[in-house]
Amino acid sequence: xxxxxxxxxxxxxxxxxxxxxxxxxxxxxxxxxxxxxxxxxxxxxxxxxxxxxxxxxxxxxxxxxxxxxxxxxxxxxxxxxxxxxxxxxxxxxxxxxxxxxxxxxxxxxxxxxx
Amino acid sequence: xxxxxxxxxxxxxxxxxxxxxxxxxxxxxxxxxxxxxxxxxxxxxxxxxxxxxxxxxxxxxxxxxxxxxxxxxxxxxxxxxxxxxxxxxxxxxxxxxxxxxxxxxxxxxxxxxxxx
Numbered sequence: 447x448x449x450x451x452x453x454x455x456x457x458x459x460x461x462x463x464x465x466x467x468x469x470x471x472x473x474x475x476x477x478x479x480x481x482x483x484x485x486x487x488x489x490x491x492x493x494x495x496x497x498x499x500x501x502x503x504x505x506x507x508x509x510x511x512x513x514x515x516x517x518x519x520x521x522x523x524x525x526x527x528x529x530x531x532x533x534x535x536x537x538x539x540x541x542x543x544x545x546x547x548x549x550x551x552x553x554x555x556x557x558x559x560x
Numbered sequence: 561x562x563x564x565x566x567x568x569x570x571x572x573x574x575x576x577x578x579x580x581x582x583x584x585x586x587x588x589x590x591x592x593x594x595x596x597x598x599x600x601x602x603x604x605x606x607x608x609x610x611x612x613x614x615x616x617x618x619x620x621x622x623x624x625x626x627x628x629x630x631x632x633x634x635x636x637x638x639x640x641x642x643x644x645x646x647x648x649x650x651x652x653x654x655x656x657x658x659x660x661x662x663x664x665x666x667x668x669x670x671x672x673x674x675x676x
Contacts, residue, residue: 478662489564489651490603490667497662536603540662546591546655547616548665550603 448473450539452551459527459558467522467554469537478540479520480548481511485533493535496520507531527558562586564668566652572674573642581637581671583652592635593653593665594627596620603651609635642675649673 449472459465471477478497482490494505496513504510511522520537534555538548565584573579585592594606607617609627626638635654639646649672653665 480664482667487669489566489669490653492664492666495662495664538603546593546608546663546665547605547618548595548603549605552602 448539448541448549450537450549450551452535452537452554454554455552456555456557459556461529461558461560462526465522465524465527465531465556465558467535467537467556469520469522469551470518471520471537471539472518473539473541475541479511479513480538480540481505481509481520481522482536482538482550483533484536484553490536493522527556529558529560532556532558564652564654564666566650566668566671568671569669570672570674572676575644575675576641579639579642579673581639581650581652581673583635583637583668584633585635585652585654586656586666587633589654589656589666591615591655591657591663591665592627592629593655594637595651595653595667596648597651597670598645598648606637639673642673644675647673647675 451470480495481493496503501513509524534553536553537551567582592609597603605618607621608615624640628636649670651670652668655663655665657663
C-alpha cells in the first residue's frame with residue numbers, strides 16, 4: 447500500500463538559513479511525488495512535483511526538492527528561508543498509471559524565526 | 561489566476577441532518593476530487609470524479625456520501641445524515657487531465673463542517 451512519512455512534526459529555522467523538510471515514501475513502481483503548502487485558513491497550494499527525469503525539481507517561491515530513489519525520499523529544500531515561508535508543508539504520493547488519488551503525509555510545520 | 565472556490569467556508573449542522581458542500585473547479589479541468597482533514601490529522605482522499613461518474617473512492621466514502629456535477633461548473637459533496645465524526649475540513653480539488661500525466665491537483669480553501 448502507498449504511504450508517505452514526514453518524520454518531523456515541526457522544523458525550526460532561522461531566517462536566511464537553509465531549510466529541509468523531510469519526506470519518505472512507499473509505493474509500488476515509480477512514484478509521482480508532490481509538495482503542497484498550507485497557510486492559515488487557506489487551502490493547499492501546489493509547490494512542485496516529481497514525475498520523471500531530473501532528480502532535482504524546482505518549484506514555486508524558491509523551493510526545490512530532490513528525488514532519491516534508493517532512499518525513497520523526496521526532501522523539500524530552500525537555500526535561504528524567509529519568515530513568510532512559515533506554514534504547514536505536506537508531501538504527497540500517487541501511483542502512476544492509476545487514478546489520481548493522492549496519499550498525504552501528516553504534514554510538517556515550518557517555523558522560520560527572524 | 562484561476563482557482564478552485566468552495567462554499568460555504570463554514571457549515572454548522574445538527575447530527576442527522578443533510579449537508580451539501582459546494583465547489584467550483586477550475587473551468588478547463590476534467591478531474592474533480594474531495595478530500596477531508598479531521599482536525600490534527602492527515603488529509604484523506606474521499607473520491608475522484610471524471611466524465612460524470614466516480615472513478616475512485618475510499619473506504620470513508622460510504623453510502624452516506626454522494627457527489628454530483630449538477631451543471632457545467634459546480635461539483636457538490638452531499639452527506640445524507642451527518643455524524644459527529646464527519647466534523648472536518650473538506651477540500652475540493654481539480655486537475656486538468658489524465659492520471660498518467662501526473663498533473664497536479666489544485667485545491668480550494670476548504671469548508672469547515674461542524675456537526676453538533
